[in-house]
Amino acid sequence: MSDTHLSRRQIVAMGTILGGMSVAAPLSAQSFGDIMGSAKKVVDAVSYSDEEMAAYFDQMSAQMDSQNTVAGPDDPYGQRIAALSQGLENYDGLDLDIKAYLVEDVNAFAMANGTIRVYSGLMDQFTDDEVRYVIGHEIGHVQKEHTRKRMEGALQKEAALSVAGTASGDVRRLASSELGALFSNVITAQHSQKHERQADDYAFDFMQANNYDAQACVTALDKLDAMSGGAGGASGPDWLSTHPSPRKRARRMRKKLA
Numbered sequence: 001m002s003d004t005h006l007s008r009r010q011i012v013a014m015g016t017i018l019g020g021m022s023v024a025a026p027l028s029a030q031s032f033g034d035i036m037g038s039a040k041k042v043v044d045a046v047s048y049s050d051e052e053m054a055a056y057f058d059q060m061s062a063q064m065d066s067q068n069t070v071a072g073p074d075d076p077y078g079q080r081i082a083a084l085s086q087g088l089e090n091y092d093g094l095d096l097d098i099k100a101y102l103v104e105d106v107n108a109f110a111m112a113n114g115t116i117r118v119y120s121g122l123m124d125q126f127t128d129d130e131v132r133y134v135i136g137h138e139i140g141h142v143q144k145e146h147t148r149k150r151m152e153g154a155l156q157k158e159a160a161l162s163v164a165g166t167a168s169g170d171v172r173r174l175a176s177s178e179l180g181a182l183f184s185n186v187i188t189a190q191h192s193q194k195h196e197r198q199a200d201d202y203a204f205d206f207m208q209a210n211n212y213d214a215q216a217c218v219t220a221l222d223k224l225d226a227m228s229g230g231a232g233g234a235s236g237p238d239w240l241s242t243h244p245s246p247r248k249r250a251r252r253m254r255k256k257l258a
């Protein structure tokens, strides 16, 4: 049992203290301090600072970059992603690192450390402005903290399962199997409709703020809708399976444009 866990007796005692009830036999100052110390450790164990969070995302993006081919400056995809994201080195307070993967999937993702990766399979299907919509949408998931909350949840679960536990302030070096599991729980899990709407609204504002054609929000979603039909109801492209209901979302974006 790690020292971050309160004993049953301590929890009962703390409940009494925090409940503000009069305690028949007052606890000594020493034991009160112990309890509060332990309570703080419990709180620390389940929350992560921005720096710790970024350090975990750094490990995750390094792992992804090592497993996929990043389009370099001499590659046509590398040149295109650099050109279409020119001026986006920083947006809305987030330093962005936008690169393309030479992977045929129709996919893209963003991490809370500002890593954005767009797959060449998506770039083949989408115009520059449509790729920008996807980038804006992914930044939206980061800025609305959808990504961070998932990461926090996954790390908490991981810490709870881990025998060693994860002490606060200690950024653990995660094994590649752990990073792979985190990636699928944090990045490739499906978003809720509410989160999709928030990310789409963010993307719409992102397009207008950067003087990109906001019409691309609609045309990109129309294309995804057509792709889902083409897949005959089977699992569509990756970005589609994690970002559902393109038809409904296209309708919303059309209304915003009008």
Ligand SMILES: [Zn+2]
Pocket: 137, 141, 191, 195, 196, 199, 242, 243
């Ligand atoms: Zn989304």
